[in-house]
Amino acid sequence: MKDYLIGVDIGGTTVKLGKFNLDGVLLEKWDIPTNRSDHGRHIAKDVIDSIYSRVRMDAIKGIGLGVPGPVKDGIVLRAVNLGWGKTHLEETVRALLGNQDLEIAVGNDANVAAAGEVFQGAAKGCRNVVMLTLGTGVGGGIIQDGKLIEGAHGVGGEFGHIVIDTTHKFACNCGKAGCLETVTSATGIVNVAKKRLLEFKGETPLHSFESFSAKKVFDFAKAGDPFCQTVIDEVADYLAYALSIVTLSIDPDVILFGGGVSLAGEYLIEQVKKHFRPYVEPFIHEANFALATLGNDAGIYGAAYLVR
């Protein structure tokens, strides 16, 4: 009897694992450290050993895995944070499992997180969803007609590297400058605030901090500080513009915000909406934005969704 789905979210520091029933109810979750030694070649075996130690393999319908890098047809093209170059992860996992008859699926972690929200989170039951994950970096994922868009080069949902800012042109890890990530991630929002602060002559509570977080900028903006409001205005405009182009392309049922920055909540949504409307009128009057609800568990839910 195939009773369980296993969702695995492989990160640079820990691997999160979840055991779900076939309806997507999380029954048990745990994690193991990510062993990055020897170019991360032990990771797959560690994952399978850990599953073996907790669940009877013949009771598993499938194992889904999310990894921090582009994925195409079960092959991870690269995953710098794991020490991986091109890695045939689906094949490797299948070999480790021997004759077990179960499904294996691999996806990019940000894409998989979007799938998680569709499975059991904020977009439950939706067929067409865009999710933007605003954390240390900016990632994303698109679910179209219930399926993850992987893309011809494995870069579906790679919103963080849309070139969007032509004012500051902060250098991006990807080698370009002005990527969405450089101005709307947690780090990016601080970048924008610091840069604007240099030009700013007036008063703002930010002046009293030697260093500050994106959360501080949001908190002061919410509390009415005009300087922080202009920073959030700028950030919201970058997000709104990028999402307007995504919307005039695929017109999703809902756009979700996840990641640490999304903890700014409804305020973030309201600011983005305000800037979004003029870009999409008269075609769309009211688009549907929402906050992701699964937090750090989105990855294991989404990985399980891939093999549901």
Added chain:
Amino acid sequence: MKDYLIGVDIGGTTVKLGKFNLDGVLLEKWDIPTNRSDHGRHIAKDVIDSIYSRVRMDAIKGIGLGVPGPVKDGIVLRAVNLGWGKTHLEETVRALLGNQDLEIAVGNDANVAAAGEVFQGAAKGCRNVVMLTLGTGVGGGIIQDGKLIEGAHGVGGEFGHIVIDTTHKFACNCGKAGCLETVTSATGIVNVAKKRLLEFKGETPLHSFESFSAKKVFDFAKAGDPFCQTVIDEVADYLAYALSIVTLSIDPDVILFGGGVSLAGEYLIEQVKKHFRPYVEPFIHEANFALATLGNDAGIYGAAYLVR
């Protein structure tokens, strides 16, 4: 025996119709004038009558219809060029057909043209395709996993109304300014050239024309005129930028150019590629661009594809 697919492309002046076998081979095509009187309320009946007069209804597997306006679930939200407000076209056609057991599908004309290229044109056999139609206006369509993306508000593939130009800000028919259509349609390219010509002190053969077409600008650019080359450079950059965002979102197998402007051919593709690369590196080194091949027949092919 169901032997045929009927593809119908309803335009503001004529309705094109095509009879296809089930493999998508065009057997016969014809057209009828579009009767826009009485708010276009005779159009659907004219279409069905015309099909009746040529094909045995019980030999038809399905009738697909493309219309110039947004479509959602068989309902045309509006089609100004036909005089239509919200029109339940699928329902109307079904009522006109009485008890006939056949499939009916309705789509936006630019979306449907993209489907045509997937069915029997430049993207034959591809599952994930973006098509940009550069004509008097700019339209587009996305086929994802073999299916048209209609969108939550019926605006899937509405690339022409992406706000892209912050320099000229030409007014767009949609009410906004700076839409992709205002700077990359046949009219848009002339707009850009005329504007740049006002600021230009040097020599260009364009000076000797009182009025000129987008084709002229392309022809002189190909022949080496530096002024026309800078105009095409600017136009190509708008296209490349918009398409870079589409690509970092859904990463299609191929991007097609259709419409009159695409007759500029490989030169257009080369110019767009040159500007596209810096926006998508290092994620994509070589994207796949191609020219549409079905011309004005793309609409009837795509309409037939919807009911294949």
